[in-house]
Amino acid sequence: MENDDLLALFDARDERALRELQETCGTFCLRTAQNITGSREDAEECVSEAFAVLWDRIPPEQPYPVSAYLLRVVRNLALKKRRDAKAAKRNAGEVLELGAVEELISAPGPDADPGQLRDALNAFLGELKKEDRILFLRRYWFEESLSVLASSLGVREGTLRVRLTRLREKLRKKLEKEGIDL
Amino acid sequence: MKKECLEDALTQIDAAYLDEAAKAAGSSKKTRRSGPGRILLIAAALAVLLIAGISAVSPADLSFYLDKTFHGGYDLIDGMTSVPRSVAYSSSGGGIRLEMKGIVGDGQAADVFFDIIVDPNSGLTDKNLYFVTDIDRVWSIFRLPKADGSHSWNQRELGRETAEDGSVVYRMCCGIKSGDLKRGDDLAVRVSTVFTVDFEAQQKQTLLTGKWSMVFTLDYEDISKVIPLDLEITPAFRPFGSEEECVTCPLHLREVRISPLSLMLTGDCAASDDPGGTEFAEVGIQYRDGSCVPQSSAYRMGGGMVVLNDDGTWRDASAEEIAAWESRNTITGGSSSSRADPDDPGRLLRTWIWTFSSELDYENAVCLLLGGEAVELQ
Numbered sequence: 001m002e003n004d005d006l007l008a009l010f011d012a013r014d015e016r017a018l019r020e021l022q023e024t025c026g027t028f029c030l031r032t033a034q035n036i037t038g039s040r041e042d043a044e045e046c047v048s049e050a051f052a053v054l055w056d057r058i059p060p061e062q063p064y065p066v067s068a069y070l071l072r073v074v075r076n077l078a079l080k081k082r083r084d085a086k087a088a089k090r091n092a093g094e095v096l097e098l099g100a101v102e103e104l105i106s107a108p109g110p111d112a113d114p115g116q117l118r119d120a121l122n123a124f125l126g127e128l129k130k131e132d133r134i135l136f137l138r139r140y141w142f143e144e145s146l147s148v149l150a151s152s153l154g155v156r157e158g159t160l161r162v163r164l165t166r167l168r169e170k171l172r173k174k175l176e177k178e179g180i181d182l
Numbered sequence: 183m184k185k186e187c188l189e190d191a192l193t194q195i196d197a198a199y200l201d202e203a204a205k206a207a208g209s210s211k212k213t214r215r216s217g218p219g220r221i222l223l224i225a226a227a228l229a230v231l232l233i234a235g236i237s238a239v240s241p242a243d244l245s246f247y248l249d250k251t252f253h254g255g256y257d258l259i260d261g262m263t264s265v266p267r268s269v270a271y272s273s274s275g276g277g278i279r280l281e282m283k284g285i286v287g288d289g290q291a292a293d294v295f296f297d298i299i300v301d302p303n304s305g306l307t308d309k310n311l312y313f314v315t316d317i318d319r320v321w322s323i324f325r326l327p328k329a330d331g332s333h334s335w336n337q338r339e340l341g342r343e344t345a346e347d348g349s350v351v352y353r354m355c356c357g358i359k360s361g362d363l364k365r366g367d368d369l370a371v372r373v374s375t376v377f378t379v380d381f382e383a384q385q386k387q388t389l390l391t392g393k394w395s396m397v398f399t400l401d402y403e404d405i406s407k408v409i410p411l412d413l414e415i416t417p418a419f420r421p422f423g424s425e426e427e428c429v430t431c432p433l434h435l436r437e438v439r440i441s442p443l444s445l446m447l448t449g450d451c452a453a454s455d456d457p458g459g460t461e462f463a464e465v466g467i468q469y470r471d472g473s474c475v476p477q478s479s480a481y482r483m484g485g486g487m488v489v490l491n492d493d494g495t496w497r498d499a500s501a502e503e504i505a506a507w508e509s510r511n512t513i514t515g516g517s518s519s520s521r522a523d524p525d526d527p528g529r530l531l532r533t534w535i536w537t538f539s540s541e542l543d544y545e546n547a548v549c550l551l552l553g554g555e556a557v558e559l560q
Binding site for chain 2: 025138
């Protein structure tokens with residue numbers, strides 16, 4: 001279904017919009033949320049909530065494409081769940097697990113301006129070859145594990161590690177140029 | 183920079199990049215080589231092996247084996263938390279070469295993929311060839327089938343190809359009940375005597391006598407996923423051999439572990455509710471598209487690891503009793519066991535295990551049907 005048709009269903013308050021989204025990206029949303037939260041239960045909760053958020057926001061919002069918008073909402077909810085869970089663990093004195101993004105940060109320091117950082121990331125992604133851009137996002141946006149990525153791409157994990165190290169280095173240099181420290 | 187700041191900025195990247203990556207990830211399949219490409223690759227690999235005479239091989243691309251084994255192919259494997267590993271062992275000599283390709287498995291079972299490569303100069307043909315294999319002390323005899331899909335016991339030929347030098351490569355899969363206890367053990371694929379059989383004359387002619395042995399470590403990552411449950415059901419069981427009697431047992435289901443190879447359900451019930459004795463429940467798997475795995479019988483033998491006495495008390499089963507149950511379970515495709523709940527002497531912990539012939543498409547399996555009750559799997 002085309003994006004406009006999907007938006008028209010949302011505008012008409014037709015629940016087929018949600019069914020269509022569920023069929024086309026439900027499983028993938030669930031997988032992404034599970035990658036981030038590490039819990040099937042939490043992931044299902046995030047995806048259900050994300051559908052409710054979309055139902056509330058469209059209209060008036062008219063995102064393009066709706067699927068990417070849904071993924072963003074799912075990721076936001078999943079990140080929140082992970083942060084809450086980590087805070088609870090931290091308070092309980094438990095060992096914290098590291099997310100994929102942790103690989104990108106060399107040392108905790110002052111935060112960058114969110115808008116400037118987003119623009120720099122977009123510029124960085126725009127300069128990458130398509131396959132590198134997809135790899136970068138699958139690892140750091142969708143938080144797919146190295147083993148899943150290696151199997152999916154038909155390469156060894158070691159090869160992926162090397163490619164990701166180079167991409168991280170490129171990102172670091174790009175952000176440095178923009179005056180942003182990772 | 184704090185991690186949260188970078189995470190939030192990443193979330194806001196351009197939707198076009200996100201859409202591009204989502205499409206690539208959502209429809210990802212392992213890179214596959216085309217048919218002719220694969221044949222050329224095999225020929226090249228064989229040439230290297232023949233010229234160099236080396237015994238080790240590179241880790242294999244398992245796409246061929248997985249596609250042939252699992253309905254869901256790579257889509258199925260990609261959805262799992264871990265992936266099968268290629269392993270590289272080989273053994274050669276006397277016109278027959280064995281090459282290990284990889285292992286995929288879970289806590290109950292494993293599929294071992296390997297090739298048997300028959301040299302054209304050996305004078306052997308695939309017609310009436312018999313191989314005797316020994317894997318983990320379990321002996322079986324199988325005949326390389328004339329048609330795809332034919333197989334004996336749990337070993338099957340996934341396909342065969344003829345290399346440029348005339349070698350015939352038989353791509354094999356051997357399913358074994360490994361379980362967590364056997365992971366890390368050294369096992370072997372052995373090809374011993376090769377002979378032809380004239381069935382009408384009931385005569386056999388030995389063509390080659392020898393032992394080809396490929397030892398490998400049963401090393402793999404568990405590909406199953408766990409679905410937590412907190413569900414009360416009351417399935418109906420029938421005593422073994424009876425079509426009339428029906429016994430219900432209220433069960434509290436805790437979790438299900440599912441993979442293409444097996445499905446394990448765990449739960450508990452009050453010891454007083456346990457029907458005891460030999461029993462089975464009708465089992466089926468409902469798929470999203472409405473189709474259903476054909477019903478099979480899941481047997482439970484005499485309370486599994488405990489035996490219920492006539493007065494309602496129970497005792498631990500003897501090793502002989504357990505061995506007898508296990509030997510009977512091997513013909514059913516399903517088994518279950520019970521043991522006392524250490525936290526509550528009044529309850530039994532119960533486990534059901536069903537193994538499937540490497541065909542459970544778990545991502546599309548929506549429901550387990552057990553004794554007239556349904557357990558959601560998604």
